Amino acid sequence: xxxxxxxxxxxxxxxxxxxxxxxxxxxxxxxxxxxxxxxxxxxxxxxxxxxxxxxxxxxxxxxxxxxxxxxxxxxxxxxxxxxxxxxxxxxxxxxxxxxxxxxxxxxxxxxxxxxxxxxxxxxxxxxxxxxxxxxxxxxxxxxxxxxxxxxxxxxxxxxxxxxxxxxxxxxxxxxxxxxxxxxxxxxxxxxxxxxxxxxxxxxxxxxxxxxxxxxxxxxxxxxxxxxxxxxxxxxxxxxxxxxxxxxxxxxxxxxxxxxxxxxxxxxxxxxxxxxxxxxxxxxxxxxxxxxxxxxxxxxxxxxxxxxxxxxxxxxxxxxxxxxxxxxxxxxxxxxxxxxxxxxxxxxxxxxxxxxxxxxxxxxxxxxxxxxxxxxxxxxxxxxxxxxxxxxxxxxxxxxxxxxxxxxxxxxxxxxxxxxxxxxxxxxxxxxxxxxxxxxxxxxxxxxxxxxxxxxxxxxxxxxxxxxxxxxxxxxxxxxxxxx
Numbered sequence: 001x002x003x004x005x006x007x008x009x010x011x012x013x014x015x016x017x018x019x020x021x022x023x024x025x026x027x028x029x030x031x032x033x034x035x036x037x038x039x040x041x042x043x044x045x046x047x048x049x050x051x052x053x054x055x056x057x058x059x060x061x062x063x064x065x066x067x068x069x070x071x072x073x074x075x076x077x078x079x080x081x082x083x084x085x086x087x088x089x090x091x092x093x094x095x096x097x098x099x100x101x102x103x104x105x106x107x108x109x110x111x112x113x114x115x116x117x118x119x120x121x122x123x124x125x126x127x128x129x130x131x132x133x134x135x136x137x138x139x140x141x142x143x144x145x146x147x148x149x150x151x152x153x154x155x156x157x158x159x160x161x162x163x164x165x166x167x168x169x170x171x172x173x174x175x176x177x178x179x180x181x182x183x184x185x186x187x188x189x190x191x192x193x194x195x196x197x198x199x200x201x202x203x204x205x206x207x208x209x210x211x212x213x214x215x216x217x218x219x220x221x222x223x224x225x226x227x228x229x230x231x232x233x234x235x236x237x238x239x240x241x242x243x244x245x246x247x248x249x250x251x252x253x254x255x256x257x258x259x260x261x262x263x264x265x266x267x268x269x270x271x272x273x274x275x276x277x278x279x280x281x282x283x284x285x286x287x288x289x290x291x292x293x294x295x296x297x298x299x300x301x302x303x304x305x306x307x308x309x310x311x312x313x314x315x316x317x318x319x320x321x322x323x324x325x326x327x328x329x330x331x332x333x334x335x336x337x338x339x340x341x342x343x344x345x346x347x348x349x350x351x352x353x354x355x356x357x358x359x360x361x362x363x364x365x366x367x368x369x370x371x372x373x374x375x376x377x378x379x380x381x382x383x384x385x386x387x388x389x390x391x392x393x394x395x396x397x398x399x400x401x402x403x404x405x406x407x408x409x410x411x412x413x414x415x416x417x418x419x420x421x422x423x424x425x426x427x428x429x430x431x432x433x434x435x436x437x438x439x440x441x442x443x444x445x446x447x448x449x450x451x452x453x454x455x456x457x458x459x460x461x462x463x464x465x466x467x468x469x470x471x472x473x474x475x476x477x478x479x480x481x482x483x
Contacts, residue, residue: 017048
């Protein structure tokens with residue numbers, strides 16, 4: 001720790017998630033040893049919101065799960081080079097595959113039940129699914145009639161459903177199925193309430209073409225592969241930055257203050273912490289603090305953009321050891337909006353599905369968003385198991401039919417101070433301009449640069465958006481120094 005080496009500009013990258021690692025790798029490739037590049041990471045691992053783990057003899061993803069489109073995706077390219085597309089082997093025979101989450105793709109044979117256990121008419125399911133898909137296609141295509149009263153995705157979807165109901169009638173079952181699709185949209189967008197998701201911004205969101213896949217070798221192989229290409233000592237774990245000081249007198253660098261009281265000087269800092277951590281910093285609730293305060297345009301963008309919480313709950317059905325397949329179905333749940341089964345807890349009522357992580361698996365998965373996700377982070381394992389059993393019984397699927405849940409594991413991104421949530425969205429009142437403002441270097445200088453999924457205008461909320469943002473900021477410095 002000490003003074004900036006004037007002979008070799010120093011770049012400190014805050015965060016060893018996908019954006020930080022991509023920036024470090026790009027700088028190393030383009031500048032070699034002409035720059036002193038350091039990545040400081042508060043946690044004890046790299047990867048950020050990518051975290052492959054094991055649960056009940058299966059590989060599971062606690063965070064990022066899918067590559068959203070493989071054609072032209074930089075993440076798919078890295079995964080291919082890293083060998084993450086090849087199933088891992090286990091066992092003495094060297095041939096048995098280690099099972100992984102969604103190894104059989106996304107299931108198409110769902111069992112959809114209404115609260116109380118009624119099997120729903122396939123024709124009804126097709127009608128509402130087609131309606132929801134049509135409304136979504138209008139949103140992403142921008143083919144929406146101008147209506148100043150409808151500014152959110154939630155309002156637009158509900159308006160479309162009410163128009164359908166006015167023309168076709170229907171009962172509570174159609175309402176329940178439409179709400180089930182809305183819950184699925186909440187999981188995809190990380191939004192607690194779809195009425196807070198900006199309608200106009202959805203047109204700008206982009207995915208790569210091609211199929212969506214999970215990774216047999218685990219998603220963590222992607223950041224591990226990138227990190228392995230960096231010089232030894234580049235990444236420093238357990239180094240938590242609490243304050244970034246800039247506009248220093250006498251030079252144009254930055255000073256990083258660590259939780260343990262140490263400081264480090266650098267010419268440039270690339271900040272890749274989550275939007276949740278940035279929000280906490282400007283609101284005085286911990287997070288990362290800047291001294292002096294960030295410019296108003298930057299603070300405003302941080303405040304207006306949305307940052308949601310999505311958690312995954314993995315559940316093991318007892319008796320799962322061995323080769324006997326579980327008969328548990330891919331269950332989709334349509335909750336009655338007006339008549340509730342009393343035993344079902346409120347935090348289950350906006351979860352649209354409970355399903356095996358692959359066909360026949362004894363490990364089940366449910367997704368939770370917003371308030372419900374925050375609640376399961378606080379509940380005990382026993383309370384969660386009791387609530388899930390009550391929910392299954394409310395759909396006439398008593399635990400005795402499939403085996404009781406014996407163990408659970410949840411992702412808990414909201415309570416983790418390194419993230420304080422899952423991923424970003426464009427909230428009502430914000431726009432893609434705020435994402436651009438967040439991506440801009442502070443005060444037009446290159447002292448402090450920002451990367452991360454929330455800084456990408458068209459590919460936010462994705463690992464490839466994070467990766468591309470890291471490359472973008474590295475390229476700024478490459479152009480600046482003429483490498």
